[in-house]
Amino acid sequence: MLEIKDLQKKYTDHLIFKNLALTIPTGKIMAIVGPSGIGKTTFLKIIAGLLPADQGTMELNGERLDLTGNRKGAQVGVIFQDFNLFPQYTVQENITLAPINVLKDSKSAANKKAEELLKELGLFDQASQYPNQLSGGQKQRVAIARALAMQPGMLAYDEPTSGLDAASTQQVVHVMQQMKSQGVTQLVVTHDLPFAEAVADLTFDFGKEVQR
Numbered sequence: 001m002l003e004i005k006d007l008q009k010k011y012t013d014h015l016i017f018k019n020l021a022l023t024i025p026t027g028k029i030m031a032i033v034g035p036s037g038i039g040k041t042t043f044l045k046i047i048a049g050l051l052p053a054d055q056g057t058m059e060l061n062g063e064r065l066d067l068t069g070n071r072k073g074a075q076v077g078v079i080f081q082d083f084n085l086f087p088q089y090t091v092q093e094n095i096t097l098a099p100i101n102v103l104k105d106s107k108s109a110a111n112k113k114a115e116e117l118l119k120e121l122g123l124f125d126q127a128s129q130y131p132n133q134l135s136g137g138q139k140q141r142v143a144i145a146r147a148l149a150m151q152p153g154m155l156a157y158d159e160p161t162s163g164l165d166a167a168s169t170q171q172v173v174h175v176m177q178q179m180k181s182q183g184v185t186q187l188v189v190t191h192d193l194p195f196a197e198a199v200a201d202l203t204f205d206f207g208k209e210v211q212r
């Protein structure tokens with residue numbers, strides 16, 4: 001379960017949100033929607049630990065985290081809009097790099113875990129390919145596998161369907177449902193309302209629920 005309380009963020013004197021609270025039960029998918037510029041990406045960066053908040057707490061699967069300082073660890077696995085895959089590394093290396101360097105997993109343990117994830121996500125045949133040899137949907141799945149390799153407490157996606165065609169969007173829905181069936185809590189920032197409706201159990205509309 002993810003529980004956020006009393007979150008506040010300002011950029012200099014521009015208040016983006018205050019008193020923001022939300023809860024995602026374990027294994028549920030929440031869509032974060034709202035107009036451009038309202039603070040959705042800012043919110044995602046804060047819960048991912050990439051940007052400090054001015055105020056606020058987060059509890060993830062029973063672990064309480066301060067959102068105002070710099071955090072260590074990878075409690076939230078983030079799948080960025082442009083995937084941020086390392087172009088010079090193969091699919092397999094993209095997935096094993098952080099477990100080896102950050103979690104200090106052995107090479108063989110990291111490779112074993114990567115192979116399991118690749119099988120699960122239907123990417124086993126692409127293990128030795130490079131990102132530029134993959135379709136948009138495949139890159140997306142590599143980004144998910146890479147996030148999962150860090151054993152995060154939840155997954156968060158930033159606009160995962162932007163630039164994808166209908167078939168690839170359907171694959172994203174499928175993969176998110178697959179993660180859901182494994183009990184993974186997920187949050188997705190999106191402009192794509194039909195996608196949000198298809199995939200989400202809960203919707204949080206920044207346009208309506210955010211105080212400024």
Ligand SMILES: Nc1ncnc2c1ncn2[C@@H]1O[C@H](COP(=O)(O)OP(=O)(O)OP(=O)(O)O)[C@@H](O)[C@H]1O
Nearest residue numbers: 011012014016034035036037038039040041042043
């Ligand atoms: N580093 C920054 N410094 C100052 N202002 C910022 C910074 N980053 C974002 N902002 C401002 O904060 C507001 C929220 O931005 P944010 O990117 O979180 O919105 P968003 O809802 O994700 O928008 P979009 O849907 O267009 O991606 C915007 O007005 C933006 O200009």
